[in-house]
Amino acid sequence: MNNEKPMNVLSLQNVVKTYANHRAVNDVSFDVKKGTIFGLLGPNGAGKTSLIRIITTITAADSGQVYLNGQPLNRLHPNDIGYMPEERGLYKKMKVGEQLLYLAQLKGLSSKDAKVKLRHWLEKFEILNWWDKKISDLSKGMSQKVQFIATVVHDPSLIILDEPFSGLDPINANLIKDEIFQLKEKGASILFSTHRMEQVEEICEDIVLINHGKILLYGGVANIKNEFKEHKFSVKYEGSLPESLNFGGYEIVSNHANELIFKGQSGQTSIQLLKNLLDSNVNIMSFNEILPSLNEIFIKKVETSNE
Amino acid sequence: MNKIWLVTQREYLTRVTNKTFILTTLLAPLGILVFMAAVVLVMSTGSDKAKIINVYDPSGLLQNEFKSRDNLTFKFSNESMDAQKVLYKEKKINGILELPPLTDSLAKSYVYKYHSDDQLAMDENFAIESAIGKKIRDFKLKKLNIDAKTLENLDTDVQAEPVTILEDKKISSITTIVSSALGGIVGYAMFFIILFYGMQVMRSVMEEKINRIIEVLISSLKPFELMMGKVLGVGLVGLTQIGIWLILMPIIYFIGAALFGINTEAMPNPVNDMNPEVALTFQSKASQIFLELRSMNWWFILPLTLFYFLAGYFAYSALFAAIGSAVGEDINDANSLTFPIMMPLIFSIYIGFSAVNAPDSSLAVWSSMIPLLSSIVMPVRLPFDPPWWQIGISVVSLIIFTIFLVWLAARIYRVGILMYGKKATFKELSKWIFYKD
Numbered sequence: 001m002n003n004e005k006p007m008n009v010l011s012l013q014n015v016v017k018t019y020a021n022h023r024a025v026n027d028v029s030f031d032v033k034k035g036t037i038f039g040l041l042g043p044n045g046a047g048k049t050s051l052i053r054i055i056t057t058i059t060a061a062d063s064g065q066v067y068l069n070g071q072p073l074n075r076l077h078p079n080d081i082g083y084m085p086e087e088r089g090l091y092k093k094m095k096v097g098e099q100l101l102y103l104a105q106l107k108g109l110s111s112k113d114a115k116v117k118l119r120h121w122l123e124k125f126e127i128l129n130w131w132d133k134k135i136s137d138l139s140k141g142m143s144q145k146v147q148f149i150a151t152v153v154h155d156p157s158l159i160i161l162d163e164p165f166s167g168l169d170p171i172n173a174n175l176i177k178d179e180i181f182q183l184k185e186k187g188a189s190i191l192f193s194t195h196r197m198e199q200v201e202e203i204c205e206d207i208v209l210i211n212h213g214k215i216l217l218y219g220g221v222a223n224i225k226n227e228f229k230e231h232k233f234s235v236k237y238e239g240s241l242p243e244s245l246n247f248g249g250y251e252i253v254s255n256h257a258n259e260l261i262f263k264g265q266s267g268q269t270s271i272q273l274l275k276n277l278l279d280s281n282v283n284i285m286s287f288n289e290i291l292p293s294l295n296e297i298f299i300k301k302v303e304t305s306n307e
Numbered sequence: 308m309n310k311i312w313l314v315t316q317r318e319y320l321t322r323v324t325n326k327t328f329i330l331t332t333l334l335a336p337l338g339i340l341v342f343m344a345a346v347v348l349v350m351s352t353g354s355d356k357a358k359i360i361n362v363y364d365p366s367g368l369l370q371n372e373f374k375s376r377d378n379l380t381f382k383f384s385n386e387s388m389d390a391q392k393v394l395y396k397e398k399k400i401n402g403i404l405e406l407p408p409l410t411d412s413l414a415k416s417y418v419y420k421y422h423s424d425d426q427l428a429m430d431e432n433f434a435i436e437s438a439i440g441k442k443i444r445d446f447k448l449k450k451l452n453i454d455a456k457t458l459e460n461l462d463t464d465v466q467a468e469p470v471t472i473l474e475d476k477k478i479s480s481i482t483t484i485v486s487s488a489l490g491g492i493v494g495y496a497m498f499f500i501i502l503f504y505g506m507q508v509m510r511s512v513m514e515e516k517i518n519r520i521i522e523v524l525i526s527s528l529k530p531f532e533l534m535m536g537k538v539l540g541v542g543l544v545g546l547t548q549i550g551i552w553l554i555l556m557p558i559i560y561f562i563g564a565a566l567f568g569i570n571t572e573a574m575p576n577p578v579n580d581m582n583p584e585v586a587l588t589f590q591s592k593a594s595q596i597f598l599e600l601r602s603m604n605w606w607f608i609l610p611l612t613l614f615y616f617l618a619g620y621f622a623y624s625a626l627f628a629a630i631g632s633a634v635g636e637d638i639n640d641a642n643s644l645t646f647p648i649m650m651p652l653i654f655s656i657y658i659g660f661s662a663v664n665a666p667d668s669s670l671a672v673w674s675s676m677i678p679l680l681s682s683i684v685m686p687v688r689l690p691f692d693p694p695w696w697q698i699g700i701s702v703v704s705l706i707i708f709t710i711f712l713v714w715l716a717a718r719i720y721r722v723g724i725l726m727y728g729k730k731a732t733f734k735e736l737s738k739w740i741f742y743k744d
Contacts, residue, residue: 020738053725056526057526058522058525058526058725060743062743078526078527078528079527081526083522083523083526084523085519085522085523085526087519087522088519089515089518089519089520089521089522089523090518090520091321091514091518091520092518093321094321102313102317103523103527105313106310106313106314106524106527106528107527147523150523
């Protein structure tokens with residue numbers, strides 16, 4: 001271990017997990033920095049759930065090491081992890097309060113502490129009056145809130161959320177998103193597993209993309225987008241462009257509805273292009289570099305790895 | 308350990324605070340009493356139509372004595388048969404009992420006639436026959452000049468008195484009967500209790516798998532802790548329920564007796580129907596049974612029975628938990644998988660029955676030492692005082708095997724609870740045992 005370790009809440013080193021006859025996790029290594037939101041991405045069956053189950057100590061890796069806050073995973077670590085699986089589940093016939101109290105105690109909280117913390121969370125979500133309601137009487141969105149509270153009530157240093165927004169209406173999704181940011185502010189780290197790339201771009205600082213149990217991409221979202229950029233620019237303008245306009249070696253990809261899209265070469269600057277545009281006496285409304293969306297990168301990478 | 312206790316608490320509290328549990332626990336003893344009262348009522352109900360029967364006894368065989376009973380009224384009449392048949396036609400009487408004279412004082416059989424278009428009920432027939440039989444007996448005794456007392460002295464009550472040779476213990480002819488009854492009842496109760504609560508453990512496991520809370524749970528505690536907590540919790544519910552029943556049964560019985568007059572005298576009491584001497588021996592037998600029950604070595608039987616119940620419950624319910632983890636939504640899968648577990652359970656109850664008759668048969672002795680069978684067969688044998696070495700082997704082997712089964716079940720359970728969509732077969736289950744964590 002090196003001295004940087006404590007910087008990371010979670011660190012995986014060469015983790016391998018094989019089931020009967022297929023390798024679900026193949027030599028996976030990545031770090032989740034403290035106080036960040038980290039995206040674990042991959043198509044269905046990529047090995048995300050297998051990885052999460054190793055991190056949550058539900059199963060053990062065949063080889064490789066997993067460190068939580070610099071320590072190899074041990075029996076006490078589950079109390080420091082909050083996990084919301086994609087397949088949500090609560091006891092349907094149990095009351096909200098009893099259920100949350102039970103789950104919080106299983107995470108190592110004393111009954112007294114759990115009650116105080118639960119009160120705080122239920123008040124925060126304005127659902128304190130649900131304490132005596134049965135889960136079967138709640139709507140899907142409502143029980144999702146209860147599930148979220150169960151995941152975070154014990155103040156874990158690592159929170160693992162598997163598709164946290166699925167099945168939520170935009171209002172509740174926003175509510176949960178705000179909570180995620182607040183938890184991050186308070187120092188928690190979030191491992192966020194999803195298919196929804198627009199959410200990843202919005203929320204995550206770093207990502208790892210896996211397919212067939214292997215890492216395809218790993219790094220900061222901004223860096224990755226930069227790495228995959230195609231040197232495209234978009235210009236929105238008013239008026240008509242002179243036909244003799246010199247585009248300075250840029251190729252026009254499209255010119256549609258007063259939006260021009262150019263494509264250049266790596267290393268080429270946009271200075272000359274912008275100058276020429278300004279000289280052409282059209283009214284420039286905007287000038288942007290077009291970065292690839294994570295969705296595009298995701299599809300591209302997964303498709304090449306499947307080939 | 309702390310987490311096992313949390314699971315135990317939850318399983319226990321959600322069950323005992325459940326309305327269905329409270330209702331069944333409180334109402335079951337009441338239900339059993341109502342059922343027993345109903346059975347008693349049905350059994351004691353003879354024909355309920357009032358009948359008037361004329362008795363035509365020209366030879367005076369009955370000496371004008373024939374006690375009317377319940378709904379039967381007997382009237383002696385010396386009118387001619389024809390005249391009486393007219394009465395029948397006019398529906399003034401329901402039948403005519405015609406008693407021909409007894410010609411031969413040593414006759415082995417006697418035939419009387421009953422004139423009517425309706426037949427007598429069985430119990431009515433029986434009463435009439437025994438009344439006539441008694442009169443004929445008296446008549447014969449008189450004819451043969453035999454004193455009734457002398458005759459009674461001819462009857463001898465023969466009983467066996469078992470005496471031990473090497474062991475120093477008191478046994479009586481009742482010992483075997485009491486032991487058999489006790490063994491049978493305990494064996495049967497164990498069978499139902501283990502089956503009933505084992506199934507509850509299975510359902511509880513299935514519930515967590517189906518509603519998908521399982522993944523949240525086992526990210527907080529080990530599958531083994533969850534399984535053990537469950538088994539313990541349901542087991543405590545069982546002990547609570549049985550405890551409440553043991554307390555409630557006598558209370559409800561006495562309250563019922565006081566309120567509704569369901570007392571022993573109102574019930575058809577076999578003692579009432581017997582002649583005094585037989586009744587006397589019966590009563591002495593009853594007190595003998597009580598003595599016998601009191602002389603049983605309860606300090607030895609009760610803790611051991613409890614041990615066999617707990618060990619049997621743990622072994623079977625762990626297996627039920629393993630099965631529950633393997634099946635998903637489809638309850639039919641559960642049925643086919645539980646069958647092999649039910650086999651030793653059913654097998655042992657049959658061996659238990661045979662052990663009641665022959666507690667020292669080699670079948671009973673061996674099965675009381677084989678784990679899974681022993682948890683039912685040995686409690687059946689306990690009242691018969693089996694040798695210490697057999698109990699020793701039985702207890703040790705059951706403990707070892709139960710620990711092994713719990714371990715085995717936990718291996719299957721930890722894999723099964725996370726398996727969806729795979730049809731669970733025994734082949735599959737046996738593979739799971741060897742899966743790495």
